[in-house]
Amino acid sequence: MLTGPGALSVVSVPEPSCGPGDVLVRMRGTGLCGSDLAVYAGRRPAPYLPWILGHEGTGRIVAVGAEVGGLRAGQDVVIEPDYCCLACAACLAGRTSACDSRAAVGLTVPGLLSEYVVVPATFAWPVPPGLPPEDLVCVEPGTVARAAMRRSGIAPGQSCLVSGAGSQGLLLCQALVEHGVAVFVQEPNQARLARACALGAAPLLPGRDRLPYFFETSGAPGVVEQGLRRLARHGTAVLIGMNTDPLGVSPRDVVAGQITLIGSMVYDHPGDFAGTVAALGPGTKTRLGAVVSDNYPLEDAQAAFVAASSASGKVWIDLS
Ligand SMILES: [Zn+2]
Ligand SMILES: [Zn+2]
Known part of the structure; x- marks a missing residue:
């Protein structure tokens, strides 16, 4: 958790509870990008402190809510971390990136740099098993x-x-x-x-x-x-x-x-994420992880954030 500008510490919090339309995900990895660094450094204030950072994440479903169809425990997923309302005029027109009530994970709602996260099922995308985490943390960016x-x-x-x-x-x-x-x-x-x-x-x-x-x-x-x-x-x-x-x-x-x-603000649900996830499948040459340069374990998260601003490629934090 971010406890102040440039200060991170590993904190125990209660495991989040999975609502009827949610899935509970055990995180595998979280990538860092410029907007995370801006919150970390205090250039873009966190809504409150301490704050859970991170919005580029992958993990495995460990529980599904009672109303969720089509997803099951044991599936690997990537998370689409912009929870649009799907009901306003912008969303109905397919421009979900312009949704006024869009929740931006890690920026306006707590982030993915956490052992467990709860995700609305619509925004958890199953991916083929066995893909390297380097590829999966790059799906969102x-x-x-x-x-x-x-x-x-x-x-x-x-x-x-x-x-x-x-x-x-x-x-x-x-x-x-x-x-x-x-x-x-x-x-x-x-x-x-x-x-x-x-x-x-x-x-x-x-x-x-x-x-x-x-x-x-x-x-x-x-x-x-x-x-x-x-x-x-x-x-x-x-x-x-x-x-x-x-x-x-x-x-x-x-x-x-x-x-x-x-x-160009983020992406529009569901087509843009669906396109990237489809490009991960068998028979494609897309290796998103080719842009990754470093990864760090959770206990070295502070070093990861320091390194990310000048690293030659993407930095991610290993939560396994
Ligand atoms: Zn990002
Ligand atoms: Zn909307």
Whole structure:
């Protein structure tokens, strides 16, 4: 549990009780990403302290509620950690990411960095048995990447700039390369850049022509403005990384450049998660875990959070 900015401790809490529409999951692993680090560091306040962090999780069902059909104890699952209401106008229109009452696990409701968690059954996705936990902890951030790619409308054979090769940038590079897109990446950390290139992306060289698509994953200051200057006329920019700075472009830049600007918030239930889970199945070449660089046991969670901000790839915590 987070007890204050940058301070974690392992705490015993009562085992959560499984409601009629829930499943109880014994967690196997939880991945760390930028939004977890922001809560850990106090840049994004936790709703209260002490707080259970984490939203990228996988585990095994140990109990199912009385009203749950189609899931059973013993199944391995990944958790879709954005519990939308499924009843409002946005949800009914399929835009569940815009649900006003969406609960964001680890950010607005307690997280997954825990031995046991209770999950509404609709948001627990069974996965084929025997997959490595490195792949499974990447399903959630991988779905964020794939939803951004889907919303962009980019087609095989096209090219793009990806800014940032942290774990989200790496998963996006992987998804775009698999989709048949030529990916050019901009990343100051040489180890991360090398990892992106190993996944099939190429470094963005000075003098390269403007590109028709731009994906921003880092949230670093000033990078949106830089990326928009590399965007071809009539191009599409997709923002995933967040900060609170003004964009640094004028309406004239947008109008004269005929730019489409897309803010890509998480993913929409159920299609986006279903797509990533289906891509894990037998006969596919998707190895989401290729973006993982390190894992730590629960007792070293503090070290994991410290390492995650500069690691060359995704860091996850082993809860086995
Ligand atoms: Zn995340
Ligand atoms: Zn809703």
